[in-house]
Amino acid sequence: MDLSTVTRIIPARTRSDLIALGPTVVPLAGGSELFADPRAHLRALVDLQTLGWPALTITEDGLEIAATCTLAELSRLPMQAGWAAHPLFYQCCTALFGSFKVWNVATVGGNLATSLPAGPMITLAVALDAELLVWRGDGSDEVVPARQFVTGNMTNALAANDVLRSIRVPLTSLQATTAYRKIALSPLGRSGAVLAGRVDADGVFVLTVTAATLRPVQLRYSELPAADVLAGDIAAIDCWFTDAHGAADWRRAMGLLLGEEIRAELAASTDVASQS
């Protein structure tokens, strides 16, 4: 859809070009969400893609994903030795059921910044304990744990003139064993529940519940919990919600079912690993 009140697109070349951001001037990444609805308050967009950030940077400490990395680029992330969590990247990319056109423009940062409950880059970032680098409008930098970034349905830790710069995934998470489950009311529908589990080398188990809840919920244990303990903690989650993509009671039931499937899968795979 045309944004008919927008009269200027400013191609950002350096951080100083972001000074134009404010209530009526917002970042443009892939535009797949921005151009989906009328936004009569907008006057200009600041294009982030012209900053030319490298999409994916492998470091000694893990992986840095530029906010402007597209889902298509992330889905092709090359496997590295020891990265047992590698399948989770493709799994989360495919939780966004856009066509190839959407995949080729939609960015990781745009997905996080939109902060829909069904944002699969939120699932990925929280599940892997990523840290988000935020460029604040006052020129300062802030590192925000992914689990604290999304605060509700389309709300997050960004102020009007802030920009999400990158997503840093620690090596320990990349080396973890993961399991993933997603369900939607229709085969091509928006996710009703997306859950991801992770077991680190030291046995820590982390379950992330998204899409079924208004904000991501992370449950963390020093080792794989017993089934009844995990079920009790999932049942106690207080932010299941109802919309066109599922009722709250169905989402809660799916959380319980899929959470137990993930626990059982990871129990089996870590058991096999310890015997070999």
Ligand SMILES: Cc1cc2nc3c(=O)[nH]c(=O)nc-3n(C[C@H](O)[C@H](O)[C@H](O)COP(=O)(O)OP(=O)(O)OC[C@H]3O[C@@H](n4cnc5c(N)ncnc54)[C@H](O)[C@@H]3O)c2cc1C
């Ligand atoms: C067919 C279709 C299916 C979709 N399915 C899903 C789905 O299943 N789940 C889902 O979550 N979304 C879905 N979307 C919405 C959207 O495509 C995604 O959220 C996408 O990842 C947004 O990324 P973008 O780069 O296109 O963002 P844009 O549209 O460019 O921007 C979206 C918002 O984020 C802001 N923004 C973008 N980048 C940054 C940044 N680095 N820092 C600060 N603010 C920023 C923009 O100002 C804007 O407010 C779908 C869209 C379509 C068209």
